[in-house]
Each structure stands twice: as structure tokens, then as C-alpha cells.
Amino acid sequence: MTNAFTDWLTQLPRQTLGHWPTPLVLLPRLSAELGGPRIWLKRDDCSGLATGGNKTRKLEYLLGAALAQGTDTIVTYGAVQSNHARQTAAACASVGLQCHLILSQRVDWPYPAYNSQGNVFLDSLLGAHVHQCEVADTEMTRTKLLAQLEDQGARVYEIPAGGSAPLGALGYANCVLELAQQTEQLGIQPKTVLHASASCGTQTGLVYASERLQCDWQVLGINVYHPDPATLVARITSLLEKIGETYPDQALAKIPDIHVNHAYMGSAYGQPTEAGLQAIRWVAGLEGVLFDPVYSGKALAALIDQIDLGNFSHTDDVILIHTGGVASLAAYVDAFK
Numbered sequence: 001m002t003n004a005f006t007d008w009l010t011q012l013p014r015q016t017l018g019h020w021p022t023p024l025v026l027l028p029r030l031s032a033e034l035g036g037p038r039i040w041l042k043r044d045d046c047s048g049l050a051t052g053g054n055k056t057r058k059l060e061y062l063l064g065a066a067l068a069q070g071t072d073t074i075v076t077y078g079a080v081q082s083n084h085a086r087q088t089a090a091a092c093a094s095v096g097l098q099c100h101l102i103l104s105q106r107v108d109w110p111y112p113a114y115n116s117q118g119n120v121f122l123d124s125l126l127g128a129h130v131h132q133c134e135v136a137d138t139e140m141t142r143t144k145l146l147a148q149l150e151d152q153g154a155r156v157y158e159i160p161a162g163g164s165a166p167l168g169a170l171g172y173a174n175c176v177l178e179l180a181q182q183t184e185q186l187g188i189q190p191k192t193v194l195h196a197s198a199s200c201g202t203q204t205g206l207v208y209a210s211e212r213l214q215c216d217w218q219v220l221g222i223n224v225y226h227p228d229p230a231t232l233v234a235r236i237t238s239l240l241e242k243i244g245e246t247y248p249d250q251a252l253a254k255i256p257d258i259h260v261n262h263a264y265m266g267s268a269y270g271q272p273t274e275a276g277l278q279a280i281r282w283v284a285g286l287e288g289v290l291f292d293p294v295y296s297g298k299a300l301a302a303l304i305d306q307i308d309l310g311n312f313s314h315t316d317d318v319i320l321i322h323t324g325g326v327a328s329l330a331a332y333v334d335a336f337k
């Protein structure tokens with residue numbers, strides 16, 4: 001499928017990092033157990049970059065821009081168990097860029113594995129320079145690091161947390177191009193595309209491209225990060241506006257309704273929920289697919305609950321985007337005890 005929009009999207013500077021398209025697969029056993037809609041899983045956890053995840057799409061455009069500017073060093077941000085940080089470390093390794101990760105202690109999870117296993121272990125293995133700090137010290141750590149890198153003559157490109165710059169969000173638009181093609185080939189018309197939403201780049205890209213391609217589905221973000229879900233809506237709106245300002249001939253005619261569900265976050269970002277842990281255990285044994293307790297497992301629990309509540313009929317098709325995150329399972333081993 002090509003049109004003026006897809007032509008424009010494909011000509012943006014891009015560094016290929018992933019394995020595309022990611023599969024769209026039916027979860028037959030979970031669908032049967034729930035007796036509800038047919039559940040399709042978009043396997044963005046198989047996107048590549050050191051156990052995969054949703055950041056691969058964003059990083060293709062972000063590193064494309066960075067390399068076009070002659071960058072040799074990437075600096076980015078996240079929580080200690082940031083999947084974005086780990087995927088950025090892998091992306092940098094694969095193209096020979098230096099990678100600095102400023103990881104802040106924003107999650108109150110008291111088990112030692114959190115600070116040494118999972119993503120943070122992989123970050124070091126992938127050759128990234130890891131700078132851990134308290135949340136309040138993030139700006140100071142950044143200023144110091146940037147000054148040091150400048151002294152060393154590094155050509156730095158900064159990527160915001162989650163890769164959720166407008167360009168990163170546009171990377172995620174490619175997921176919709178794949179979904180439009182895959183659903184057409186399968187002859188299905190999904191009612192909803194559901195996923196975990198945090199720094200907003202994923203949902204922005206999905207909403208933006210779904211509007212541009214006039215897809216019939218509703219994009220439903222499951223809030224896993226913001227204490228007030230209105231923040232999520234405001235950020236997605238702002239990112240859509242910035243895309244329109246940067247590329248005026250690609251702007252949406254109007255900002256569409258943004259759909260967010262706040263019922264599945266639990267007490268805070270990074271705190272597992274009982275429903276999330278149960279869903280992870282159940283679906284691991286039922287379908288042989290792993291989810292994580294911070295992001296994709298909460299989206300999975302949301303979908304299961306929405307089906308239990310009767311919000312989908314047995315003739316519906318629904319897509320759950322598996323945004324990755326399984327690298328953090330080792331850091332959360334205590335949650336499963």
C-alpha cells in the first residue's frame with residue numbers, strides 16, 4: 001500500500017535496526033479461554049535489538065537523524081529498568097556509536113535485583129556507559145556529562161526518555177502501515193488496537209498514522225506511568241501538534257479524540273499489579289508468550305478484564321500490541337515469589 005503519506009514516511013532519514021514486519025499472530029488458546037473476541041498479538045517484542053520492543057521503530061528514525069548530523073555519541077534517559085535505554089544501547093552498539101544512559105531511581109522497588117539484573121545488566125553488556133542517579137539529580141548529572149563530553153570533542157545527539165520526540169513517534173507510524181497490510185491480508189477489521197502507554201511516542205505514532213490512513217479501529221492506550229491520565233492525553237496532543245508544526249503539509253486536519261484507560265496502572269509506575277502478574281503467569285503457560293510486569297503485562301491484564309466486562313463481542317477482532325519489556329523480568333523476579 002503506497003500513497004503520499006507512506007511515500008513521505010519512507011523517505012525520512014532512517015537507520016535500519018529491526019526485523020520488519022513484526023508478525024501479527026492469533027492467540028487461539030487465550031481467545032478460546034476467554035470466549036470473547038479473537039485476540040491478535042502484534043509481536044513488536046520480536047522487533048530486534050537485544051530482546052526487542054517498541055523502541056526499535058522510534059530509534060530507526062532517531063538514529064537516522066543523528067547519523068545524518070555526523071553524531072558519534074548518544075545520550076538518553078530513563079528509569080533504572082528502562083527498556084528504551086537497553087534498546088538504545090543495542091542500537092548504538094550495532095552502528096558503532098558511543099552510548100551514555102542517565103538512569104534515575106524513579107521506582108520504589110526494594111529488591112536488589114532491580115538495580116543489577118534485567119535491563120541494567122544488559123545495558124553494560126551492550127557496552128553503554130551507565131550513570132545512575134536520584135530523580136532530583138538528573139539535570140545535574142546531565143549538565144556534568146554533557147560538559148565532559150564537550151571537553152572530549154564528542155558530537156552528541158540527545159534522545160528524550162522513551163525516545164518520544166516527534167521523530168520517534170513517527171517511527172511508530174510504521175507499525176500502523178504494517179497492521180493495515182496484515183489485517184487486509186487476514187481479512188479482519190479489528191475494533192480496537194490496545195497497548196501500554198507511558199512516554200506517549202507509541203500512542204502518538206499509532207493515532208497519527210491511523211488517522212492518516214483512515215483506519216477504523218480505536219487506539220486505546222493503557223496508562224502505566226502517569227498519576228493523572230490527563231497528562232497522557234495532553235502529551236499526545238502536544239506531540240501531534242509538534243509533528244504538524246514540523247511538517248505542515250503532513251499535519252492532521254484536527255486532533256482526534258485520544259482514548260486512554262487508567263484502571264490498570266496500580267499504585268504507581270513500575271509497581272507490579274496482582275492482575276498483571278496473574279495475567280503474565282497465565283498467558284506464559286497458555287500461549288508460551290512472555291510479558292513484563294511494568295508495561296505489556298498491564299496491557300494484557302487490561303485486555304483480559306475488558307473482555308470479562310463484556311466490552312468486546314465474540315465476533316470482534318482485537319489487536320494487542322506486544323511492546324516488549326521481557327528483559328525486565330529478571331529484575332522483578334521477587335514479584336513472582
Ligand SMILES: Cc1ncc(COP(=O)(O)O)c(C=O)c1O
Pocket residue numbers: 053054082083084162164196197198199200201202203295296323324325326
Ligand atoms: C515495554 C514497553 N511497553 C510500552 C512502553 C510505552 O511506550 P511509550 O513510552 O512510547 O508510551 C514502553 C516505554 O516506555 C516500554 O518499554
